[in-house]
Amino acid sequence: MSIAQNVAAIRARMERAAREAGREPSDILLCAATKMNDAARVREAVQAGVDCCGENRVQELTEKLPQGAYEGVPVHFIGHLQTNKVNKVVGAVDLIQSVDRLELLAAVNKAALKKGVCQKILFEINIGNEPQKGGFTPDEARVLAGQMGAYPGVLLCGLMAIPPISEKKGDNCKYFAKMRNLFVDIAAEKYDNVSMVCLSMGMTDDFEDAIAQGATMIRVGTAIFGARQYQI
Ligand SMILES: *Cc1c(COP(=O)(O)O)cnc(C)c1O
Numbered sequence: 001m002s003i004a005q006n007v008a009a010i011r012a013r014m015e016r017a018a019r020e021a022g023r024e025p026s027d028i029l030l031c032a033a034t035k036m037n038d039a040a041r042v043r044e045a046v047q048a049g050v051d052c053c054g055e056n057r058v059q060e061l062t063e064k065l066p067q068g069a070y071e072g073v074p075v076h077f078i079g080h081l082q083t084n085k086v087n088k089v090v091g092a093v094d095l096i097q098s099v100d101r102l103e104l105l106a107a108v109n110k111a112a113l114k115k116g117v118c119q120k121i122l123f124e125i126n127i128g129n130e131p132q133k134g135g136f137t138p139d140e141a142r143v144l145a146g147q148m149g150a151y152p153g154v155l156l157c158g159l160m161a162i163p164p165i166s167e168k169k170g171d172n173c174k175y176f177a178k179m180r181n182l183f184v185d186i187a188a189e190k191y192d193n194v195s196m197v198c199l200s201m202g203m204t205d206d207f208e209d210a211i212a213q214g215a216t217m218i219r220v221g222t223a224i225f226g227a228r229q230y231q232i
Contacts, residue, residue, distance in 0.1 A: 043069055080100070201213075
């Protein structure tokens with residue numbers, strides 16, 4: 001199967017999941033998770049009609065950007081971001097989906113103000129409350145959303161989550177539902193510097209469940225590009 005055929009198959013699945021949930025397929029964006037795929041393969045995905053690309057590593061982002069890998073669609077940062085690499089990402093990507101701690105929020109804000117840009121961000125939520133994972137708790141996110149006026153260099157555009165690895169299909173529905181509730185609650189507050197438009201959740205194995213629970217963006221790697229070849 002080519003990348004184009006894979007993207008078409010995912011679109012068909014997205015459309016079915018949206019209709020089953022009584023939603024408009026156009027309300028759900030497809031983000032290609034491009035890690036470990038070179039610029040040529042990323043370009044193929046863009047040409048096949050993905051809505052945006054998400055990179056995990058700063059080095060891959062800075063390599064593929066000048067190669068024109070993402071031309072035609074916005075690029076997002078979706079991986080763990082070290083504060084000492086914030087300068088390479090702020091202003092270079094449309095959206096940082098993985099703001100997962102206060103220190104990073106402060107660093108992104110500072111870099112954006114220095115560069116004279118407004119950096120769109122999502123809060124990453126540790127929705128499964130997993131000790132080994134980063135991310136805000138729902139309560140932390142609620143409080144911090146109310147303080148976004150103090151971070152004029154950024155605009156909070158929504159929430160992102162990677163739920164626990166599931167044993168069987170449907171296991172993550174409860175986490176996706178919690179995410180939707182948090183998203184709706186924060187949106188209802190109409191806080192300064194907050195525009196809740198993006199609920200980013202669902203990957204290759206569970207994106208239909210995420211759509212059923214209200215995702216407005218899914219991030220898909222394997223189903224577009226095939227299994228990643230990790231080198232040891
Ligand atoms: C790799 C990755 C994805 C996509 O995962 P697949 O299971 O390959 O679809 C989504 N989100 C993030 C943050 C990722 O790192």
